[in-house]
Amino acid sequence: MSISVFEMGGLSDRSPELGNKVKNLASLAQVGIRVPRGFGLPFSVYTEHTMQLMSALERIRTQEKDYSVMARRMYDVVTKSSLKDAEGILDALNKHIPGAQYFAVRSAGAPVVNHAEIAEDSAGISLAGQYESFLLVPARNVPQAVLCCYASLFSERCLRRFKVAEDAGYLWSRMSVLIQEMCPAELSAVVMTRDPVEDGDYFGMEVTYGACEAIVSGEVQGDLYLLSIAKGDILSAEIGTKNFRIGYEPLTDWNVDNKVKFSVHEQERKKFVASQKLIASIYDLGMLVEHHFRTPQDIELVVSRGEIIITQSRPITTG
């Protein structure tokens, strides 16, 4: 069985069928910037799947006043449904990401609030972290991970935030899903091509050992660099605490967090993670990405087997 997917290097970045998270990476892939191999499941796959669940979801929405119960029931409806495209997804893994053993499955949600769709990873307010992503997923579990991504549109947090008890239109929200090869991270960085905190023009980056989640979640403080925009000179560099690095166990149990924390030796904490050469390479790449999108970017990247790979790029949110 074949499903409609959008491969990274082969789609229009203006495709209306994908969330911005997928489109932005695809756009970079098209100009030869290294992103993980992967493909996007379009909104239509989500819509077709949830159409059959709509009456059950609407019944729960009108019956339940308690958001925690509403969320639990909706989660069950979605995750216990049968994804008819499961076989097609497994075929697509083999076709588009041959040889990969583990995958990242990431949500790109487009919630409908007050009859208007909000785009994730746009320049307005961030929806980052609202929806689930799953890392180091074995191939056989990817279809279930897709269902869990879909179900995360109905988490208690989202139902409360968007006051779904009062807004039936939320059930018409959509989601595209990004499926990528998992790139093991030796180092990772969050890059702001225009640092949004300090006055003046700086290129900022925070770098740490292991996966990027450590920086984004705030569980560790990475090494912080501010560079001049014009030439990439390092203007300031502060060592972060880097108490541990984050890695993952293969995801086989949906009830257990597969994130693993590895302690970082004190000697390693006290030195900068990245070489000056790597900092310069990240600066060059960041400026290239900013130039490509013609707007300052908030970039997540990993260094995997010595190669810099961009896992996410979006406009810097302005609030």
Add this chain to the structure above:
Amino acid sequence: MKELTGESWRVGCHAETPVTGRVVIVQSEADLHKVCKGDVIVANQTDVNYTPQMLLASAVVTVEGGRYSHAATFSRENKIPCIIGTSGIMDELRDGDIVIVNTRSKTITIQKT
């Protein structure tokens, strides 16, 4: 009056002028109900589950994290003064302390305990 600062302290979002508020220590999500409008949230770190209370806060202070962490990003998007990476702060502050958070000098001044 006691002024606190540290080498690892970083700013997530600047405020033009120092802000004053009542400290609420948030060790986990179970403590979020304590947060009232104008409070200074002091937490190990934050995630998306903290956002409704962060919107009530006059400032956010976290023990862990860096300039591009969730706490910093959400604060910046919503113009909430924010200092992160304040290791040891939990030993210095208690619920109900009145503090002045100054992002420009990267200091927290305990005005009244």
